[in-house]
Amino acid sequence: MLPFHVLQYYTLLGLDWTGPKFWFVHPIWYFEWLGIQRLDPALAALALATLLIATTTFALGYRTRLSAVVCLVAIALLKGMRDSVAGDVHHRELVPFAVLFLFAFSRCGDVDSLDARRRPETRELEEWESSWPIKAAQLHIASFYFWSGLAKWRMTGWDWIRDGERLQVLLLNRSFRFGIGPDGEPEGNPLALWFSHQTELLILLALATFVMELGFHLVLWMRAAGLRALFLGGVTLFHVANYVLMKVKFVFLPVVFAVFFDLSPLLDRIAPVLGRRSARGTE
Amino acid sequence: MNKRSVAWLLAVHALVVWLAVPFRIDEFRLTWAPMYAIQPAEAPERRSVVLKDRERLEREGWRAVRADGGEEWVRRADLNVAPRNMWRLYYERSWGHPPPRFKHKNSGGATLDRWWLGIAPGEPIFVENWERALLVSVNETLGRAPGAPDFIVELHAERVRMHFSSETLERLPDTRETARLRWRTEWNAGSAR
Numbered sequence: 001m002l003p004f005h006v007l008q009y010y011t012l013l014g015l016d017w018t019g020p021k022f023w024f025v026h027p028i029w030y031f032e033w034l035g036i037q038r039l040d041p042a043l044a045a046l047a048l049a050t051l052l053i054a055t056t057t058f059a060l061g062y063r064t065r066l067s068a069v070v071c072l073v074a075i076a077l078l079k080g081m082r083d084s085v086a087g088d089v090h091h092r093e094l095v096p097f098a099v100l101f102l103f104a105f106s107r108c109g110d111v112d113s114l115d116a117r118r119r120p121e122t123r124e125l126e127e128w129e130s131s132w133p134i135k136a137a138q139l140h141i142a143s144f145y146f147w148s149g150l151a152k153w154r155m156t157g158w159d160w161i162r163d164g165e166r167l168q169v170l171l172l173n174r175s176f177r178f179g180i181g182p183d184g185e186p187e188g189n190p191l192a193l194w195f196s197h198q199t200e201l202l203i204l205l206a207l208a209t210f211v212m213e214l215g216f217h218l219v220l221w222m223r224a225a226g227l228r229a230l231f232l233g234g235v236t237l238f239h240v241a242n243y244v245l246m247k248v249k250f251v252f253l254p255v256v257f258a259v260f261f262d263l264s265p266l267l268d269r270i271a272p273v274l275g276r277r278s279a280r281g282t283e
Numbered sequence: 284m285n286k287r288s289v290a291w292l293l294a295v296h297a298l299v300v301w302l303a304v305p306f307r308i309d310e311f312r313l314t315w316a317p318m319y320a321i322q323p324a325e326a327p328e329r330r331s332v333v334l335k336d337r338e339r340l341e342r343e344g345w346r347a348v349r350a351d352g353g354e355e356w357v358r359r360a361d362l363n364v365a366p367r368n369m370w371r372l373y374y375e376r377s378w379g380h381p382p383p384r385f386k387h388k389n390s391g392g393a394t395l396d397r398w399w400l401g402i403a404p405g406e407p408i409f410v411e412n413w414e415r416a417l418l419v420s421v422n423e424t425l426g427r428a429p430g431a432p433d434f435i436v437e438l439h440a441e442r443v444r445m446h447f448s449s450e451t452l453e454r455l456p457d458t459r460e461t462a463r464l465r466w467r468t469e470w471n472a473g474s475a476r
Contacts, residue, residue: 015364019363020361020424021363022420022424023420079311082368085364086375098312105289128289136293139297140300147304147316150304155387172330172332172447177333177334
């Protein structure tokens with residue numbers, strides 16, 4: 001998650017630490033409650049450094065649950081400082097935040113971790129204790145996509161699909177929003193401009209987005225690891241394409257798929273094949 | 284935690300999170316509505332894109348008029364905000380254009396959240412005076428109080444909109460738009476927020 005967090009908040013590092021502290025135009029709800037009115041660039045940099053350190057210690061299993069709580073506080077602070085400036089609320093931390101929240105209540109640091117080495121006498125983990133945070137995280141990730149599809153449906157209905165107009169507007173916007181360069185090409189991604197001309201393809205992509213988002217819960221019932229990998233691979237491609245074409249910063253989110261949706265049976269099946277190939281290669 | 288407390292935690296968590304769906308609570312960390320679903324075309328016969336002139340925001344920004352009649356530029360560096368935030372402030376809020384979640388919340392007719400809040404179907408739920416919010420923000424950031432000669436009473440913004448035909452996406456003539464935000468004396472008495 002380190003690159004994910006950096007991508008979300010790196011812009012806050014470009015601010016002048018000793019410069020003016022911006023008075024928020026529309027603070028996020030918990031800043032409003034806490035009376036936080038200004039963006040403090042030095043505090044933002046400190047919070048980002050803390051988040052990166054806590055993410056590392058969480059991954060290593062050092063003071064795991066405490067690290068999860070520190071991550072939650074740092075994310076809330078950073079997100080508040082970034083989003084309160086103009087009143088937009090970006091939801092890219094929704095999945096990591098929910099997962100860390102659930103893990104903070106679990107025994108996630110009790111095995112295969114630095115914590116386990118420090119406290120070898122810890123009671124053995126029961127099956128339900130290790131599985132509930134993973135199952136809950138799976139459900140939350142699937143729900144995250146479902147809510148997205150539901151909101152799209154509520155706002156646009158069939159217009160999202162009908163003539164590809166919504167996606168066309170988005171792609172045009174992302175390719176031309178910084179104007180036209182000296183070579184006559186849009187300053188944004190020229191591929192986005194090419195896509196904006198492909199109406200049939202846009203309709204297909206819009207339909208696929210709807211199906212993927214509204215049907216994401218089906219992945220919870222997919223027993224074949226290959227099918228699961230195919231579906232999640234498609235979603236990963238969706239996020240990568242969104243980033244390349246439109247700079248939508250969910251690009252590192254698919255890391256949660258590899259963590260929470262068990263793809264090990266597929267790897268077990270592939271590993272011997274790869275092993276045979278590499279053995280043949282060394283002969 | 285024992286099995287019972289985990290079951291309670293998950294039940295309460297699921298209840299809170301899923302209740303937010305029918306009530307359309309798009310607040311972190313409850314449900315979310317994507318920002319990208321709310322951009323319909325300006326008109327059926329054409330598509331449009333607002334140009335974001337990054338250099339202009341660094342060099343000039345808003346043209347501000349002070350209470351003493353003097354003028355100055357308010358650039359991104361003066362406010363010390365990230366470039367993306369500056370675009371949103373300058374190219375969206377200056378024109379009273381709200382964040383997408385406002386549009387999500389205010390859309391629709393007879394919704395459950397309107398019924399709960401006692402708001403008539405179709406009436407907006409989120410209302411914000413962006414003109415005032417922006418002027419308060421700029422003045423507070425620069426440390427200027429109402430009544431002071433250097434208090435900023437007007438902000439002027441300008442933007443270019445590119446147009447394309449919806450049939451062939453052929454370029455049509457651009458249009459230039461201006462926004463003028465003006466401080467009203469009745470706002471002097473109110474709190475900053």
